[in-house]
Structures are given as structure tokens and as C-alpha cells.
Amino acid sequence: MQRQKCALLLSREDHRAGYVVAVGHVFRVGKMNSHTGLSRFYPFVILLAVVLALQDCGGSSSQTAQPSELPMIVDGVVHSSMQQSRVPGIAVAIAKNDKMLYVQGYGVADLNTHQAMQPGVIFEIGSITKQFTSALIMKLQEQGRLHITDSIASYLPEYGFPATITIRMLLTHTSGLANYTDFSQLGQWIHNGVAEATVLSAVSQSPLQFQPGTKYSYSNSNFFALGTILERVTGQSYATNLDQIIFQPLAMQSTYYVLPPAGLSATGYTNNGAGLQPAFLWDRSAAFATGAMSSNVYDLVTWDNALRHGLVVTPDSFKAMTTSNGFVDSGGNTYGFGLALYTFENHPIMWHSGQIGGFYTENVVFLDTGFTVVVLTNDQDVDTDPLALAIMNAVCGSAQLSANCESVE
Numbered sequence: 001m002q003r004q005k006c007a008l009l010l011s012r013e014d015h016r017a018g019y020v021v022a023v024g025h026v027f028r029v030g031k032m033n034s035h036t037g038l039s040r041f042y043p044f045v046i047l048l049a050v051v052l053a054l055q056d057c058g059g060s061s062s063q064t065a066q067p068s069e070l071p072m073i074v075d076g077v078v079h080s081s082m083q084q085s086r087v088p089g090i091a092v093a094i095a096k097n098d099k100m101l102y103v104q105g106y107g108v109a110d111l112n113t114h115q116a117m118q119p120g121v122i123f124e125i126g127s128i129t130k131q132f133t134s135a136l137i138m139k140l141q142e143q144g145r146l147h148i149t150d151s152i153a154s155y156l157p158e159y160g161f162p163a164t165i166t167i168r169m170l171l172t173h174t175s176g177l178a179n180y181t182d183f184s185q186l187g188q189w190i191h192n193g194v195a196e197a198t199v200l201s202a203v204s205q206s207p208l209q210f211q212p213g214t215k216y217s218y219s220n221s222n223f224f225a226l227g228t229i230l231e232r233v234t235g236q237s238y239a240t241n242l243d244q245i246i247f248q249p250l251a252m253q254s255t256y257y258v259l260p261p262a263g264l265s266a267t268g269y270t271n272n273g274a275g276l277q278p279a280f281l282w283d284r285s286a287a288f289a290t291g292a293m294s295s296n297v298y299d300l301v302t303w304d305n306a307l308r309h310g311l312v313v314t315p316d317s318f319k320a321m322t323t324s325n326g327f328v329d330s331g332g333n334t335y336g337f338g339l340a341l342y343t344f345e346n347h348p349i350m351w352h353s354g355q356i357g358g359f360y361t362e363n364v365v366f367l368d369t370g371f372t373v374v375v376l377t378n379d380q381d382v383d384t385d386p387l388a389l390a391i392m393n394a395v396c397g398s399a400q401l402s403a404n405c406e407s408v409e
Contacts (some may be wrong), residue, residue, distance in 0.1 A: 062140055069104050069400050072093065077394050078106050081387045082197040088276060089117035090387075094395065096404055097370035098305045103297055109266040109378065111276060122254055122265040122296045123376040125361045126354025128255075129293040130223050131321075134171055134338030135307065136230055136241050138317040139379035145233050148320075154318040155229045159204035165212045167229065172325035178206035179219040186286070190357070193283040196228050202293040216327035216335060218221040223338070227289025238289050250306050255295040258284060265294065266378040268358015279358030279380055291356050298376045304365045304372050322350055322367060344389075345396055347371075347405065354385055363387045371396075371405045 078090055089107035093100065105117035114126050131304070140146045145154070148168040152175075153161050161177075169175040181185070183206075203221045210217065227238045234241055249254055254264070259281065270279040284292045295303075306312050313321070324334040324341055334341045339350040344366075351364040362384035364373045373391050375384045384405035396405035 006044075010397075046190075069262075070395070070404070071104070073394050073398065073401065074102055074106065074391060075106075077390050078104075078387065081390065085379070085382045086276075087377050087382050089121075089266055089378045091117060091121055091123065091297050091374075091376045092391070093119070093301050093372070093374040094391070094404075095301045095304075095370075095372040097309075097372075098299075099300075100301060101404060111267070111269070117266070120254065120296050120298060121172050122256070122260045122294050123298070123361060123378060124268065124294045124354075124359040125357050125376070126287075126291045126356035126359060126365075127220075128300070128352050128354040128361060128363050129287075129289065129291045130338035131237075131307070131352060131363075132242060132246060132293060132303075132338075133226050133230070133289045134321055134408075135312050136173065136245060137167065137226060138313045138321065138337070139245055140230070140233055142314055142317060146229070152225060152229065155232055156200065156225065158199050161204055161225075162208070162212060167226070169212055170226050172216070173218050173222055173333055174325055174327070175208045175215050175219070175222055176207060176208040176212045176215070176217070177203055177219050177221040177225070179217075180221045180224060189286040190280065190282045193285045195285070196224070196288070199224055199286075199288075200228060200399045216325055216329070218335075223290035224288050231291065246303075246312065250302055250311070251382060252295070252299040254303060255293065255299045255303075257292055260294045266359075266376075268356075268378050268380060269381050270358060276379070282357050287356060291354060297376060300363055301372055302396050304363065304374075305370070308365060308367070308370060322348075327363050344392060345405075347396075351388075355380055360384050364388055364392065366405065369405060369407045 039339050063327070074092060074094060078092060079168065081087070082090065082295070087107065088111055089105070091105045091110050092103070094102040103119040105119045105121060107117050109115045109117045109121050137148070141148055146167065148166065148171065150167050151163045152165050152167060153163045157377055165175045165177070180203050183202060205223070209215075209219070230241055242257050246252065268279045268281070269276040271277070280394065307318065310318065321337040321339055322341060325336065328334045332342060333378055336350070338352070340352050342351060347369065348367045349364055350367055351362065354361040358378060358380050360377050360380055360382055362373075362375045366372070373388050375388045377384060395401045
């Protein structure tokens, strides 16, 4: 019976390898449960299957997880991933609601100084910023200062955006606006900075990708426009809104809109064909409300728990943020307000990845149980989806550890 159980487990985990994927666009959300890019990570997933099989087939007959088992499993998964991907450094947090189950840093924060990666190191988080922007918009709706059904033309009249585009469409990527991070001017904007009006003018002058509300297509222009709307409604900068409404109330002292202090943050890298080199850091004005933030795993766990438990927006607002836009992609993902939505092993999850110069990150929360996985890396070219999913598979697929993923009876 034991041998049969082990064989079935290995087969099951091998089947789950289909979750891996690689994506290449800046700020692009990956697709969970896609077979794209499977061959690149196949050895890593097979090794994960062996680790899980050996865990359940070991000599211990205890069904209660010991304190050392979660670190052992997570460390094994991360080390295997790093051997395959050659990412310089990774910080990982595993949590459930407000309880940190395991947090660890791996590799180095800087290749030149060989500074070891500590779990509290700060990374740029790219498009994970979008959920913060969405929460700020929902706060304004709660205050009666705007409504998500409003036309964006009411707030940005000088750009000539179609009156049919609503704030909700920006939040859900269903507006049809062209993606400014695909524009030829992007390199200049990243290096030299750019005025909001310059970006919005370029977007408004580009043809719509589709008629507003008829399709779902991820476009950073949506959240750039939301940032400007926030500023106009509040009369304050986007950064000030973040600080006053989110960072200070939640005591998120390691989260920044501006670039964080160099001594507290990881160096971001890219592979230009000649090995890993420090990546060029985006000017904050080019990333703006779509991807300019930096944070660490501790603050992101704080944020996830606060958002889910009504400490940021009301339960009704959070429900709206985690409601599908009505479109499902080929990988089974849909989108809410600044949050990708997916079902993993019968658990509804909200998640988002972030990719910006030198960094690739991921934030995943089980909506039903509060189980949370945060993965931050300092390599912009290696997708975080496979690692985040491998950790989820390893913990939730383990007889000893799966209770961490489930509701408390």
C-alpha cells in the first residue's frame, strides 16, 4: 500500500508540472496552469516530485508536521529552482492570514559585494503595484468622490478618450487602450523620465485595441490613467495617497514609491547575453501607478492580510476587487481590479506578478483560507510563476503540510 501511494504521488506531481509558464513582457501577468515553457522547467518539476514523494514515503509514521518540515520542503524547492534558473537572489515568505509560517532569503542581494540575501531586503515589485492603485480608487468610491461606473472622460477631458470607457474598464483591463509599455518611446521615458500628460496623450492618440468592454487585454495604460485620476480627485500626488492611506496606517515601513535606500534593497539584474549585469532602474515617472513600488516580503504579507480582512477597503469593495471581469484566458485566469484571479486545487486565489528592470516578483493569496506565498527575485528575466506554483504544490500537496492551505475547522 505504501509503495502504491508513493507511485500515485509521483504521478500526481508530475501531472502538476503543467502549471509552469514563462512570460516576457514588462509588467505582464503570467498565466497559471499553462503548458507554455514547460520544457525549460521540466527537470526542476521532476525533482520537486521526487522530493514530495520521498517526504511522504519516509520512515516517519507521524501525520503531524514538525516545525522543521516546512523549511525543509520550501528550501528544497527554492534551491532546485535556483540551480535551474541561476537567479542571483530570492526572498520567500509563506504565511496564513497574519501568521508568518516561514520566511527566508536565498542567494545574494548583490553579486559584486556578495551580500547574502536577507528576508527583509527590499525589491521593486512592478505590477503588484496595481492592487494598491485599485484599493485607492475603491477608497475614493467609498468616500463618494467618484464611482467606478463614471466615464474617464469626466476626469481626463483634454485627452479625448471615448466617453464609453469607464473607471471599471481601466481596473479590469477591458478598456481597449493601447499598452504604453509597447510604445517605441518607452526606452526614452524609462531613462529620462516622462510627464503624465505625455504618456496619456500618446495613449489617447493610439487606436483602440478593441471596442471598450468587449474584451480583456492587459494594458499598463489603464493603471497609468488611474493614477492621474487619483491625483486629480484628491489634489495630491499618487505617492502621497499611498503614504497617507496605506503605508502609514498599516505601518509598512519597508514599502516605497520612490526608489528605496540602496543599503536596504537588492540590486536588480538582467542577462544581456554576456551573463548577469545590473539592470537599468526605471525612472519612477515611467512606471507610476502601474508599477513603481518597492517592498519586502514582510510588508507584502501585512498588506495581503489587511486587504483580505477589511483593514484597507470595505468588504463590499474587496468583493468587487475580486470579482471576475467576465473574461477567462486560455490558462484559466481571469481578472478583477488590479488582481488576477484563478482556482488552484479548488481554492480561489488572487495573485499578481510584477516584472520591472532587474526584478521579477509574485504575490499569491488563497481567498478562502488566507494561505499566502510571496516570491521576490532580483532577476528580471526569470518568471516567478513556476517557483510560486512549485511551492504551492509542495506545501498543499503534502500530507504533512497541506493543513496550512486549508480552512481551520
